[in-house]
Amino acid sequence: MTRTNTLTPSAPNDARAGRPDGPGPGSTAAPEGGAPRARKRRLTPYLLLIPAVVIVLLAMGYPLIWQLITSMQSFGLAQQFGQPAPFVWFENYLTLFSDPYTWVVVARSLAFCLVTAGVTMILGVLLAVLMATVVTPVRITIQIALLLAWATPVVAAMTIWNWLFDWRRGVVNWALSSLGIGEPNHNWLQNPLSFFLVAMIIVVWMSVPFVAFSVYAGLSQVSGEVLEAARMDGAGGWQRLRFITLPMIKPVLGIVLLLQVIWDLRVFTQIRLLQDKGSIASETNLLGTYIYQLGVGSSDFAMASAMSIFVLLLTIAISWFYVRHLLREDES
Numbered sequence: 001m002t003r004t005n006t007l008t009p010s011a012p013n014d015a016r017a018g019r020p021d022g023p024g025p026g027s028t029a030a031p032e033g034g035a036p037r038a039r040k041r042r043l044t045p046y047l048l049l050i051p052a053v054v055i056v057l058l059a060m061g062y063p064l065i066w067q068l069i070t071s072m073q074s075f076g077l078a079q080q081f082g083q084p085a086p087f088v089w090f091e092n093y094l095t096l097f098s099d100p101y102t103w104v105v106v107a108r109s110l111a112f113c114l115v116t117a118g119v120t121m122i123l124g125v126l127l128a129v130l131m132a133t134v135v136t137p138v139r140i141t142i143q144i145a146l147l148l149a150w151a152t153p154v155v156a157a158m159t160i161w162n163w164l165f166d167w168r169r170g171v172v173n174w175a176l177s178s179l180g181i182g183e184p185n186h187n188w189l190q191n192p193l194s195f196f197l198v199a200m201i202i203v204v205w206m207s208v209p210f211v212a213f214s215v216y217a218g219l220s221q222v223s224g225e226v227l228e229a230a231r232m233d234g235a236g237g238w239q240r241l242r243f244i245t246l247p248m249i250k251p252v253l254g255i256v257l258l259l260q261v262i263w264d265l266r267v268f269t270q271i272r273l274l275q276d277k278g279s280i281a282s283e284t285n286l287l288g289t290y291i292y293q294l295g296v297g298s299s300d301f302a303m304a305s306a307m308s309i310f311v312l313l314l315t316i317a318i319s320w321f322y323v324r325h326l327l328r329e330d331e332s
Helices: 002-007 010-017 034-070 091-097 100-133 136-151 154-164 171-178 192-219 224-232 237-248 250-265 269-275 287-297 301-331
Strands: none
Touching (some): 034 301
16 A cells, blocks of 8 residues: 555656656657648648639730730731741830830830829818718719719710710700800810820729729728727827828728729720710820730730730839838838
8 A cells, every 4th residue: 555655646657757767648749640641731722722723824824925926926918818927036126215206105104004093082181081080871872873883884984075075965064054154065075185184084984983982981991989089189180180090001002002003004995985085096095005006906916915925014014112111111
């Protein structure tokens, strides 16, 4: 009995001391195969991403490679009868960018997208602030109106806008002439300046809802306690918006502005449908319509592909400034 009582408490002590006397009932030794299971759990998310990555590469990589190859070929009359297109390598790029008209279109497109994106951001932020401050019935009414404008198909919306600015029976000319401001039969689409004014109004009208909803979602995440503390410290509404609210939603504003610049840089449908109403295409071409004119209009698919590759590189260059800023913020 004495010997048994002496040995009994020693077993837990050995287990707590980590002695290799055996697993024992209180042992915490890992089961065999634990490391492979942990490794498998770490690899599982990456394995699940493989199908999506493959689909994206096939959907985006193949057209991009095909377009790059096409931009280095020459298309003429023989290719329309089934002859293979010969490779000319970078000759299309040299021909395209030695043409002064190409740089006119590039400068015109950059100016249009920057001005349009800026106006869209200002109106979108103002509407978002308005939705965040008004009572619920008014906010719901504004949201429904914005949603209807956003959900309207582009072709259907352009039909309405073309009727509004029609030079013979348009509502805009009738309203302005009734007020004694403009001419009753003013052609808005004939002059390039008024053409891009109309185009900017249409593009902004279609883009403001996205900005307003995105910024409103960001405003809803701003802490009310911070704004209340600033108000108690004597900060006015404009000061709270400028020094507290806008800096807190700066990431939202940055990504929305970047998306607007990219979308407005590649705008096509609105410009093309306005050109069909009687404007001079060579004076109102942007990058999208210029690529369409080169490819479909002139059947020069090599030059159109070269211009498309340039637009892709230009988009990446514009996006890189924002991406680099995000990387710097993550490092800090």
